[in-house]
Amino acid sequence: MNPDKTVVQPRELWLLAATFFVAVAGLIYELIAATISSYLLGDSIRQFSFVIGVFLTSMGFGAWLSRFVSNALTGFVRAQIALGIIGGFCAPLLFMTYAFFGVVGLPLYSALILIGVLSGMEIPLIARVLKDLGATSFRFENVLTADYIGALAASLLFPLLIIPHLSLMAASLVFGCLNLMVAGISVWLFRNEFRIGTWIFLGTALLASFAALIASEKLVSVVDANLxxxxxxxxxxxxxxxxxxxxxxxxxxxxxxxxxxFDTLDEYRYHEALVHPAMASATNRTNILILGGGDGMAAREVLRYDDVESVTLVDLDPRVTQLFRDNPQLSALNSNALNDPRVTVINQDAWQFASQDQGQYEMIILDLPDPKSLALSKLYSIEFYSILTERLSANGVIVTQAGSPLFAREAFWSIAATLENARNPIAPGQGLTIQPYHTYVPSFGQWGFIIARNTPLMKPVPQFPDNLQFMTSDVWNAAQVFSADTNEVDVDLNSIRDHRLIDYYEAGWNFWFR
Known part of the structure; x- marks a missing residue:
C-alpha cells in the first residue's frame, strides 16, 4: 500500500488549515464592510443586507470563474496575495475616500465585489490542489467543514475580540496580513512550484501591510482630522x-x-428643553429614571431640583458613562452629575432594564439616539412605551426627544402618535395624554420633544429653576406652536412588527440632505 494515500501529509493538512484561515478572513472583511457602511451611510439593516447580498453573489461568480484558472495552486496563492492587499487596505481606503472626498458607495462595493470574487475562488481551487496531490483521504466535505468552522470562528471573533480591541482599520490590515501569510506558507511548502518573482511580490505586500498596521493609529488620526x-x-x-x-x-x-x-456651544438648549418642561410640571419629582444620556447632561438638569432624591441613569455603553464620570475635563461639562450620590448608573440595554426593573418613577426621561436602526427603533415603539408606562407612577410623566419635526416630520409625528396610543394602566383603553413641542438647537436644527402622562397635562405655566440659560415661560409657550410645514400629519404607529419609524426617518433626512 502506498503510504502517501493513508498518511496525512503536511501539505494536505496545511491546505485544510488554510481553508479555515481564509474563511475567517473572508467573513471578517464582509463584516467590516457592513459595519463601515452602516456607520457612514446609516440604516444598519439595509446596509448589512446589501453587503451580504453583494458579497455572496460575488463569491458565486468567483467560484464559477475558478474553472478558468489553469494552475490551481498558483491561482490560490495569487488570490491570497490579492485578498491580502485589497481586503487588508479596504477599511483604510473607505475611511480615506469618505474623509477626503465624501464618497462611500463606489469604493465600498467595488472592493466588496473584488473580495467576494477572490473569496469565492478559494474553495474550488483548494479542492483542486488536494485532488492534484492525490489526497483521497480528504473528501470535498472536509474542505467545506473547515470553511464553515472558519465562518463560525469569524462570527464570534468579530463582536467579542476584534471590535472591542481593534479599530476597523487595524482589523482590516490584520486579516490582510493573515491572507498574505497563508500565501507565504503555501509558497514555502510548494516552493518548487514558484519563481523568485512571487517571493519578492509577496514580501513587498507583507512589508507594506505590516507598515500600514503599525501606522494604523496615525491613519485613524489623519481620517479623524478630516472627518x-x-x-x-x-x-x-x-x-x-x-x-x-x-x-x-x-x-x-x-x-x-x-x-x-452634543456641542457645548448649544447643548444647554437641547437639555433644558428636554428636561425642564416635564420636571417643572410634575407633581412629584422624588424618583427619576433617565434612559440614555450617558454624557450626564440630562442628569445635570434634573439635579437642579432640590426635591429629587434618586436618579437612575441607564446607558448601554459603560465607557461613555465612565468617561463622563471620571475624566475631569468631561465630567466638568455635566457639573460632576454622575458622581452625585443621588445618581445610580446602570450599564444595560434600555429595553432589558425596563422589562426587568420593578421600580416606580415619577419621571422617565428618554435621551436616546435617533431611530436609525432596528435596535434603536424598538426604543420608540408602542411595545416599549407600554412597558415604560408600567414603571410610571400614577401622576408620573414621560418625556422623550423625538427628532426634527422639520427634517423628519413624519418620524416626529409617528413618535407622538405611538406614545399617545401606548397602554395606559390608570385608564385602560384611553392611551396617554401628550404634549408635542419643539425648539431650535443650532447643532441639530429645529428639534422636537414629546411629554406624555397617564392623566391630563397640567396647563398652568410651569415654574422653571433660576439661572437657566434658555428655557423660560415665554419660550415654553412658543415651543408648543407648530408652523404649517411642521404641523401634525397622518402617520402610522411604530411597532416592533414593522418599524415604520425607520422609513419615515430615512425618507425625511434623505430628502433634505442627500
Missing part, C-alpha cells in the same frame, strides 16, 4: 460604538459613530 472640524482629543472603539470627542478652544463636541450628540 471632524475640530481637534480630536479622544477617539475610542468600544463593543457598541465609536466614541469621538473633539475640541476647539473652549468648545467640546461628542460624536457617537460619527453622529454628533
Amino acid at each position: 471632524f472640524e475640530d481637534d480630536v482629543i479622544l477617539t475610542e472603539r468600544t463593543q457598541y460604538q465609536t466614541i469621538t470627542v473633539t475640541r476647539f478652544q473652549d468648545r467640546t463636541r461628542l460624536f457617537l459613530n460619527h453622529s454628533i450628540q
Whole structure:
C-alpha cells in the first residue's frame, strides 16, 4: 500500500488549515464592510443586507470563474496575495475616500465585489490542489467543514475580540496580513512550484501591510482630522460604538459613530428643553429614571431640583458613562452629575432594564439616539412605551426627544402618535395624554420633544429653576406652536412588527440632505 494515500501529509493538512484561515478572513472583511457602511451611510439593516447580498453573489461568480484558472495552486496563492492587499487596505481606503472626498458607495462595493470574487475562488481551487496531490483521504466535505468552522470562528471573533480591541482599520490590515501569510506558507511548502518573482511580490505586500498596521493609529488620526472640524482629543472603539470627542478652544463636541450628540456651544438648549418642561410640571419629582444620556447632561438638569432624591441613569455603553464620570475635563461639562450620590448608573440595554426593573418613577426621561436602526427603533415603539408606562407612577410623566419635526416630520409625528396610543394602566383603553413641542438647537436644527402622562397635562405655566440659560415661560409657550410645514400629519404607529419609524426617518433626512 502506498503510504502517501493513508498518511496525512503536511501539505494536505496545511491546505485544510488554510481553508479555515481564509474563511475567517473572508467573513471578517464582509463584516467590516457592513459595519463601515452602516456607520457612514446609516440604516444598519439595509446596509448589512446589501453587503451580504453583494458579497455572496460575488463569491458565486468567483467560484464559477475558478474553472478558468489553469494552475490551481498558483491561482490560490495569487488570490491570497490579492485578498491580502485589497481586503487588508479596504477599511483604510473607505475611511480615506469618505474623509477626503465624501464618497462611500463606489469604493465600498467595488472592493466588496473584488473580495467576494477572490473569496469565492478559494474553495474550488483548494479542492483542486488536494485532488492534484492525490489526497483521497480528504473528501470535498472536509474542505467545506473547515470553511464553515472558519465562518463560525469569524462570527464570534468579530463582536467579542476584534471590535472591542481593534479599530476597523487595524482589523482590516490584520486579516490582510493573515491572507498574505497563508500565501507565504503555501509558497514555502510548494516552493518548487514558484519563481523568485512571487517571493519578492509577496514580501513587498507583507512589508507594506505590516507598515500600514503599525501606522494604523496615525491613519485613524489623519481620517479623524478630516472627518471632524475640530481637534480630536479622544477617539475610542468600544463593543457598541465609536466614541469621538473633539475640541476647539473652549468648545467640546461628542460624536457617537460619527453622529454628533452634543456641542457645548448649544447643548444647554437641547437639555433644558428636554428636561425642564416635564420636571417643572410634575407633581412629584422624588424618583427619576433617565434612559440614555450617558454624557450626564440630562442628569445635570434634573439635579437642579432640590426635591429629587434618586436618579437612575441607564446607558448601554459603560465607557461613555465612565468617561463622563471620571475624566475631569468631561465630567466638568455635566457639573460632576454622575458622581452625585443621588445618581445610580446602570450599564444595560434600555429595553432589558425596563422589562426587568420593578421600580416606580415619577419621571422617565428618554435621551436616546435617533431611530436609525432596528435596535434603536424598538426604543420608540408602542411595545416599549407600554412597558415604560408600567414603571410610571400614577401622576408620573414621560418625556422623550423625538427628532426634527422639520427634517423628519413624519418620524416626529409617528413618535407622538405611538406614545399617545401606548397602554395606559390608570385608564385602560384611553392611551396617554401628550404634549408635542419643539425648539431650535443650532447643532441639530429645529428639534422636537414629546411629554406624555397617564392623566391630563397640567396647563398652568410651569415654574422653571433660576439661572437657566434658555428655557423660560415665554419660550415654553412658543415651543408648543407648530408652523404649517411642521404641523401634525397622518402617520402610522411604530411597532416592533414593522418599524415604520425607520422609513419615515430615512425618507425625511434623505430628502433634505442627500
